[in-house]
Amino acid sequence: MDLKSILDHLDLKKFACHFVDVRIERTQSSHFTFRNGELVSAAEKPVVGAFIRVHHHGLWFYASTTAVTNLEAEINKIIDQANAGKKSSNTYVVPENNGIHHLINKAADAFSKIPLETKVKLGESYLPLIKKIDNLKESGIHYTDIYKEKFYKSSVGTEFSYDFNQAGFGFSAVLKKDGDLVDDWFRVYVTDFKKLDNLEKDILDFFIESQRFLGAETITPGKYKVVLSPEITGVFTHESFGHKSEADFMMGDPEATKEWKIGSTIGAACLSIVDTGVHDNTSGYCPIDDEGTLAKKTYLIKDGVLTGRLHSTHTANVLEEKATGNARAMNFEFEPIVRMTSTYIEGGSVPFNELLKRAEGGIYFYNFKHGSGGSTFTIAPNRAYRIKDGKIAEPVRVSVLSGSVFETLKMIEACGDDFHLESSAFGGCGKGEQSPLPVADGGPSILVSEMQVS
């Protein structure tokens, strides 16, 4: 089905409403899972659907549909629904015509072109590793990929299309020794299938390190000086400040812009935080958002000073600021809401060893299971180590790392020189009912003078 042609033939200017836009998505995804050496799941999933937004009589009306060849009737149905309700004045200022941008360029390398049998054979090639990992009690070999094409058109004339292509491979294991359990997960992210070959040594080395956690002690809860790896810095940035930068949380609060005044110092001088969808071949790639706003580099914090926030056209309207290209929907069943893309702390200049030396008696966090943001941020780490004599020492078990966002941003003492942007094809960001949305996050290793560790 030629989805672009469907939109080309749809004249959105003719509809009697304040604003209308249509997004059509074609998604082709696949996955497989081996559990304890047996293939238990393998499938390809094709989906085509459209999301329609109409703004009329002061309200938004949305509909999702799989009848993509019948969009005109769907739009008329929504307008009838709007006309039947209360009629308020339209306060939404329609966006400018942002032009026509057709950016589909990944079709040749789409994971959807690789046969499922080839993908499953890749998984089979890693089965012999199950016998090479000491103390293994349970194993999983996981693969997921997605190739998505988006087509968009609005009544003000903005049009775009782009495609998104990513895959992830994982090897999970539960180790057990003397009744003690360790659950760990090796993961890689790729945009080129060939890069999933020859991972045997990486996987085995990963689980050699996991063995050290068998018998590890549980941390005594308290406040500790910490060093976060780039991966943990990324999730900290996303959960602690990224979510707070999403302007929709300020809606309806007359005091919000005073409390969140642009120009206020809110972090350490070494701290700069950025969000941008421009990084291709990452899980945060979003060159143009689901309202047709082009991606740009948005500094949320620059040298410790609040410099920006993330917007849809609606929140930008209300707060009288500029849209930033952050209106994103999880798929064709949902409306775009303010979301992050790639969010990171900019790299610094301090060598990693120097960060460790300055964190004597503290804890080093390497990777994580999940994180959350809200009034306090939380990170549930997987691997944590004590720091002794300026070096990473013995492993330690930690349930959760947490803190107040604003206090912690001021406690960042140094940023390392080892910047890394982390992508993941497994999971993503959750907000309300829309989860998971692909995002990337990262930064350098950072030294924080105090965090709650328990």
Added chain:
Amino acid sequence: MKYDILKTTEESLSIEVIAGKINSSRSKNITKKGVRLFEENKIYTTSFVGDISDSDLLKKAQGAKTVGIPYNYELPSFQKMSVIDEESLSAPLSKIADEIEKTQERLRAFSNQFVFNGKFNREIHSTTLTNHDGVTFEKKFAVNEWHYIFKKVGSPNLMDGYFQGRPRILALSDLDDVFNKNIPYLESYNNEIKFQNGKYPVLLLDGELTSKLSESFLADKYCEGSALYSGKLGQKIFSKDFSLYDVNYSPEHGVYRTFDEEGVVRKMAKLSLIENGEMKNVIADLRNAKKYGVEATGNGRRSFDSATTMKFNSLVVGAGKRSTQEILKSLDNCIVVFMGHGGDFTDKGDYSTPLQLSYLVQKGEIIGRLPQLTVNTTTNDMFNSRLIEIASDGFQKDHQQPSIFTEMDVSVN
């Protein structure tokens, strides 16, 4: 040719409220279908989103047999079964809008202090599972869900708290119950009190205390020895006051799972996992039941496009004798937790979570809101030596889980 077709239809109306005013409404009516072909001990799956006839879907599946999932278990014999909750279906989708007005009336007194943003959703779920003999399992019911996130005006937080309702039918008494339970706490929000670190009874209304424990009831994890309580079936592992069940039918709480997505029917609505502290059963889908020599328990869960995995229908702790309010009135001190997001267990079962919103209650009286705290305990302790009491009911009428009062180490962040 042996096959089954799983069809789900979700028809919904979702209304978003920002600062007390309707901002948007979203309609959805989407059908999703998945077919599984069973040929030569392999399962081939194909899915489709949108309208497609069964015969066209089967043709599509025949043409797409690339990778088959091996299986060696007997397919269940289907029996016609229909579970339709007419009472929940009786109102039109638009009825959910009436709830908004009622909630706004209750929140008006707080509108100068707090911003209330919410969502109201009414969905009609329809599922059929049909096999090659044309025998169909069918269920149809409506779900109503609404929530408000509240934020103190000028607060730098994403949210300062929330409350929600999940009524089976849209009755005023259910809505009143949510407000009657939550409003007294909202009234005490501005009274932040000091706190002394120590050991306290805790009632966690927001958190998954059973999540680590529950892994031990999955047949594969239990039998492979990779779960915390592997090898403990038939042994007493917790207090005699602690029981745990997998419940598959409870319309009042939106649970209508008398058959699973493999077509397995479990006659008992309540499967004992722990009875008076003793570990009794594990759950299994058909694959794992065959592999590990245990009984298939009707816990094979899949969506139209996914493979079957073992999942609980609804994991519910056995109820005690006294109500939540009676227990609160009997305790000198109790920390009632409305937000405890982001916590987790270590692989050893150590548990910790920050508490973003909690209150100190003494003899049933709300003393005030507590500062940001962290609690610590372990899976072993929370249902054993540190278990205080389990209530006969949940904090709200629509909470299926009875309130669990357990002692934890509590410290100010």
